[in-house]
Amino acid sequence: MDWEAHARRLADEVVRPESRWHEPLATTPRHAFVPSWWENVGGQWELREGAAGPGRWLDVAYSDRTLVTRVGALHADDAPPDCVTSGLPTSSSTLPGLIVQMYRHAVIGDGSEVLVTTGSGYGTALACRRLGDRQVTSIDVDPDLVALATDRLREAGHRPQLAVCDITGQLPGTYDRIVSTVSVRPVPASWLAALRPGGRLVTTIAGTGLILTADKTEDGGAVGRITEDGAGFMRTRRGADYDRPTEAVWEKAQHADGEEVSASRYPLLSVPDSWDIMSMLELEVPGVDHRTAQDGEERTVWMLHPDGSWARATARGFLDSPTVHQAGPRRLWDALERIRHRLNREGRLPVHGAGVNITPDGETVLSRGAWSVTL
Structure with a gap:
């Protein structure tokens, strides 16, 4: 050969x-x-x-x-x-x-x-x-x-x-x-x-x-x-497969009415399609599971969290305002929209180029300007 x-x-x-x-x-x-x-x-x-x-x-x-x-x-x-x-x-x-x-x-x-x-x-x-x-x-x-x-x-x-x-x-x-x-x-x-x-x-x-x-x-x-x-790599694991801690949340989020229903000001976004936004969200709200589905022209995205929080957004067409259902202890879609607001206001998110400081026991702090997050 x-x-x-x-x-x-x-x-x-x-x-x-x-x-x-x-x-x-x-x-x-x-x-x-x-x-x-x-x-x-x-x-x-x-x-x-x-x-x-x-x-x-x-x-x-x-x-x-x-x-x-x-x-x-x-x-x-x-x-x-x-x-x-x-x-x-x-x-x-x-x-x-x-x-x-x-x-x-x-x-x-x-x-x-x-x-x-x-x-x-x-x-x-x-x-x-x-x-x-x-x-x-x-x-x-x-x-x-x-x-x-x-x-x-x-x-x-x-x-x-x-x-x-x-x-x-x-x-x-x-x-x-x-x-x-x-x-x-x-x-x-x-x-x-x-x-x-x-x-x-x-x-x-x-x-x-x-x-x-x-x-x-x-x-x-x-x-x-x-x-x-x-770059994106698989997470560390200890067993033969990854746990799916959001399966119970998924059962609720597929079709349930949310505790809060609103219209998003932005076009529908599948978060993993935007690395900067995904990275910023994961730093601020770790562990969100993202899922998508399409039925004809109708697209739906879900955000699921092991703590029971979920958001579901649905839109027809790429420019229509999505209808958003949210429930649980946190409003995941609101967290996403705050990041999109910042991106629109500043033109860039602070994640890339951020400084890193790691203590001997592994505490990791990312910072850029006034923004910082501890992992």
């Missing part, structure tokens, strides 16, 4: 030829880390098997896109042929351009010893190509994923240290860089303990599109910023 030409093409698309990440991208067999994957078709996940269509396999594997490898507890490698499933993605092979973006934010030097997250193992392989196996430690909370990645990394000629580990707990060593392609909130104190003096951590904040970079300070904390570019 002539995968090398596809890998070189991918490398040329993602970075310039003089980049230190060009050679790793051009010589790492991504298809070997993703022999099967899930594609979302109409809200359902359909299995795709590389061996069933080698040409498409290479096209997909060497495209700059994320490939979902597990939905719920079902890994694509373990699914029966033509399987269709539903649920939340729980593991993936992150798009190569984003992996390199995260590594660049980490400012990895030739001598850096790094901790990365495992997933499919592809990002670990890129780090091994760049640094050498002995400088790379890769961890995942799932033993099956670590076992799969270990085998595939060995087939690709790599033997980094791999470990089954909850990244929010104690880490298996000390490092110059920690790069997490799973999102956290707040930054675990164990990361600060595992970072060497002057070390850097790079991660995303759970539920947002915000990349956080921070350098360790002499007092054992860290200072940094939220980058101007964004």
Whole structure:
């Protein structure tokens, strides 16, 4: 299988030829880390098997896109042929351009010893190509994923240290860089303990599109910023699947009359379609679950919270004023509209470019101007 030409093409698309990440991208067999994957078709996940269509396999594997490898507890490698499933993605092979973006934010030097997250193992392989196996430690909370990645990394000629580990707990060593392609909130104190003096951590904040970079300070904390570019990663988990704490709220919110009914002044917005607004809302009201539905020209969005709060907004057409139903201890739609007011008034939300200050015990404060939030 002539995968090398596809890998070189991918490398040329993602970075310039003089980049230190060009050679790793051009010589790492991504298809070997993703022999099967899930594609979302109409809200359902359909299995795709590389061996069933080698040409498409290479096209997909060497495209700059994320490939979902597990939905719920079902890994694509373990699914029966033509399987269709539903649920939340729980593991993936992150798009190569984003992996390199995260590594660049980490400012990895030739001598850096790094901790990365495992997933499919592809990002670990890129780090091994760049640094050498002995400088790379890769961890995942799932033993099956670590076992799969270990085998595939060995087939690709790599033997980094791999470990089954909850990244929010104690880490298996000390490092110059920690790069997490799973999102956290707040930054675990164990990361600060595992970072060497002057070390850097790079991660995303759970539920947002915000990349956080921070350098360790002499007092054992860290200072940094939220980058101007964004990214979204799956949240950390401890079991095989994510809990859905809003299912009981969903039963009420689908059709019930709200305790308060109003007309929104803004066109209907599905919050995850706007990363800045989604990020700002998640910082101020953590844990909102967003859902959508469309029936002909009528569109509906829901905001659900584990505390029992919910909002449902429905509109016909993109410019019509939505009718909003809200109930529960908080008015979620009102919180959203305050953020949209601020965006209209100031032209920008303060999330990107915000300063970051992390105490040694992991308390994380974001601030910009008069605005601040503690994670």
